[in-house]
Amino acid sequence: xxxxxxxxxxxxxxxxxxxxxxxxxxxxxxxxxxxxxxxxxxxxxxxxxxxxxxxxxxxxxxxxxxxxxxxxxxxxxxxxxxxxxxxxxxxxxxxxxxxxxxxxxxxxxxxxxxxxxxxxxxxxxxxxxxxxxxxxxxxxxxxxxxxxxxxxxxxxxxxxxxxxxxxxxxxxxxxxxxxxxxxxxxxxxxxxxxxxxxxxxxxxxxxxxxxxxxxxxxxxxxxxxxxxxxxxxxxxxxxxxxxxxxxxxxxxxxxxxxxxxxxxxxxxxxxxxxxxxxxxxxxxxxxxxxxxxxxxxxxxxxxxxxx
Amino acid sequence: xxxxxxxxxxxxxxxxxxxxxxxxxxxxxxxxxxxxxxxxxxxxxxxxxxxxxxxxxxxxxxxxxxxxxxxxxxxxxxxxxxxxxxxxxxxxxxxxxxxxxxxxxxxxxxxxxxxxxxxxxxxxxxxxxxxxxxxxxxxxxxxxxxxxxxxxxxxxxxxxxxxxxxxxxxxxxxxxxxxxxxxxxxxxxxxxxxxxxxxxxxxxxxxxxxxxxxxxxxxxxxxxxxxxxxxxxxxxxxxxxxxxxxxx
Numbered sequence: 001x002x003x004x005x006x007x008x009x010x011x012x013x014x015x016x017x018x019x020x021x022x023x024x025x026x027x028x029x030x031x032x033x034x035x036x037x038x039x040x041x042x043x044x045x046x047x048x049x050x051x052x053x054x055x056x057x058x059x060x061x062x063x064x065x066x067x068x069x070x071x072x073x074x075x076x077x078x079x080x081x082x083x084x085x086x087x088x089x090x091x092x093x094x095x096x097x098x099x100x101x102x103x104x105x106x107x108x109x110x111x112x113x114x115x116x117x118x119x120x121x122x123x124x125x126x127x128x129x130x131x132x133x134x135x136x137x138x139x140x141x142x143x144x145x146x147x148x149x150x151x152x153x154x155x156x157x158x159x160x161x162x163x164x165x166x167x168x169x170x171x172x173x174x175x176x177x178x179x180x181x182x183x184x185x186x187x188x189x190x191x192x193x194x195x196x197x198x199x200x201x202x203x204x205x206x207x208x209x210x211x212x213x214x215x216x217x218x219x220x221x222x223x224x225x226x227x228x229x230x231x232x233x234x235x236x237x238x239x240x241x242x243x244x245x246x247x248x249x250x251x252x253x254x255x256x257x258x259x260x261x262x263x264x265x266x267x268x269x270x271x272x273x274x275x276x277x278x279x280x281x282x283x284x285x286x287x288x289x290x291x292x293x294x295x296x297x298x299x300x301x302x303x304x305x306x307x
Numbered sequence: 308x309x310x311x312x313x314x315x316x317x318x319x320x321x322x323x324x325x326x327x328x329x330x331x332x333x334x335x336x337x338x339x340x341x342x343x344x345x346x347x348x349x350x351x352x353x354x355x356x357x358x359x360x361x362x363x364x365x366x367x368x369x370x371x372x373x374x375x376x377x378x379x380x381x382x383x384x385x386x387x388x389x390x391x392x393x394x395x396x397x398x399x400x401x402x403x404x405x406x407x408x409x410x411x412x413x414x415x416x417x418x419x420x421x422x423x424x425x426x427x428x429x430x431x432x433x434x435x436x437x438x439x440x441x442x443x444x445x446x447x448x449x450x451x452x453x454x455x456x457x458x459x460x461x462x463x464x465x466x467x468x469x470x471x472x473x474x475x476x477x478x479x480x481x482x483x484x485x486x487x488x489x490x491x492x493x494x495x496x497x498x499x500x501x502x503x504x505x506x507x508x509x510x511x512x513x514x515x516x517x518x519x520x521x522x523x524x525x526x527x528x529x530x531x532x533x534x535x536x537x538x539x540x541x542x543x544x545x546x547x548x549x550x551x552x553x554x555x
Contacts, residue, residue: 011552045551048407050403050406050407050547050548050551051547051548051551051552052548072409072411073409075407075408075409076409078407079407080403080404080407082400082403082404082407084400084403085400086399086400086401086402086403086404086405087399087401087404088319088323088399088401089399090322090323090326090327091319091322091323091326095319095322099315099319100404100408102315103312103315103316103405103408103409103410104408104409105409131326144404147404148404
């Protein structure tokens with residue numbers, strides 16, 4: 001659905017996006033994760049045909065980004081939730097949605113149906129005639145998302161949709177994104193909220209001007225250095241440690257009666273570890289697998305890049 | 308270019324204007340005051356010394372100059388709206404969402420232009436109609452005929468006023484690209500009134516006659532030339548990439 005090859009944007013001497021290559025399948029939620037200034041917004045703006053690309057190729061649903069004849073076609077099938085909610089405070093919720101529906105050539109019955117559907121989904125139908133200026137930040141953000149959906153786009157670009165929202169509003173917006181995911185919409189989500197990316201995205205690209213890494217959240221976690229098994233023994237002994245050293249365990253750390261070892265495949269390796277402990281006369285209280293988090297993967301990549 | 312898209316944008320702005328008191332005041336109150344005040348001054352000046360009215364010779368020089376006031380209003384009134392319609396969208400940060408819709412830059416620019424052009428034109432022409440009726444009532448006795456309507460007033464109101472309003476809109480688009488505050492945009496936008504005010508003062512000093520059709524046509528030609536020039540600058544300023552990356 002979305003495909004880029006070496007997509008690059010330069011502003012004078014400054015390279016904002018450098019050789020970005022990725023592919024988003026239909027119905028996939030793809031996350032751009034990166035620090036401020038990483039080029040996430042610039043990448044989205046290029047894909048939405050709002051700014052030109054300096055070089056490289058990009059296409060959305062077969063339409064070529066950067067080709068004048070395709071720009072309107074692309075904008076017709078996409079929806080953009082910008083980082084600023086961008087609503088008209090002096091218009092009602094209904095009028096805001098109706099305005100965008102008209103710009104996308106939706107007929108009046110289509111607009112009415114879409115507006116009622118999305119305002120109801122977002123719990124705003126009762127407020128449809130209320131001026132948006134009186135809305136809370138969370139309500140505005142929800143309405144902003146509805147504005148981007150009123151024409152039923154195939155692809156939705158969301159630029160930090162939960163930024164500056166209180167936890168409850170952020171959760172509502174995230175739940176709504178998950179609802180959209182169930183509808184098999186293709187979503188490209190810009191965020192620097194790791195938890196959000198992990199919960200919502202099928203695939204994540206870590207971006208810091210250049211693409212640092214890409215994969216499923218699990219793949220990225222693994223890439224940060226694998227997992228650890230933490231074993232709480234009743235009592236550690238030399239016999240147990242000797243038995244474990246005979247196994248291909250890595251980086252064993254002993255702290256009193258607690259052992260920590262690096263594992264690649266905990267489901268298989270932990271059985272051998274526990275067997276070895278029992279064979280050496282030890283008793284296990286608990287076995288815990290600690291994975292490296294997406295946060296660790298992200299920080300590792302971004303810091304490495306900064307160096 | 309699809310006019311329907313521009314009209315959707317303009318209609319949305321009209322709805323917003325109805326909620327903005329300062330815009331409504333500038334559209335209704337200012338032209339109304341001018342249209343009531345000028346005939347009142349003519350009437351008062353004529354009867355102050357007990358005379359039946361201002362001398363006819365003075366009236367035929369003064370009245371065309373007063374018609375020129377509507378040209379000043381045409382330069383002034385769209386400023387409030389144009390600065391709101393563009394800088395206001397910048398302040399409310401709604402431009403990016405609008406730019407992401409399947410509309411061309413020209414359609415958006417035309418929509419914004421129509422929103423800033425049509426209400427002031429309607430208001431100015433309405434005010435001018437009141438002005439002409441009242442002036443005829445006040446001066447009919449002295450002149451022995453109705454001074455308005457006449458061809459010169461028609462040129463001023465139906466040709467020069469729209470050209471001046473277009474100039475004001477274009478100027479405000481250019482100004483809006485460089486400022487991020489509605490009031491600052493309005494203040495800079497109002498500078499456009501100065502050349503019109505200068506022409507009016509020149510007419511009062513008898514340096515130029517605004518009752519002469521040829522002079523009005525020369526000014527119209529200049530307005531048209533400046534409008535054309537500003538149109539190119541405004542179009543070059545109002546481009547998606549410029550708006551998103553270079554506008555303040």
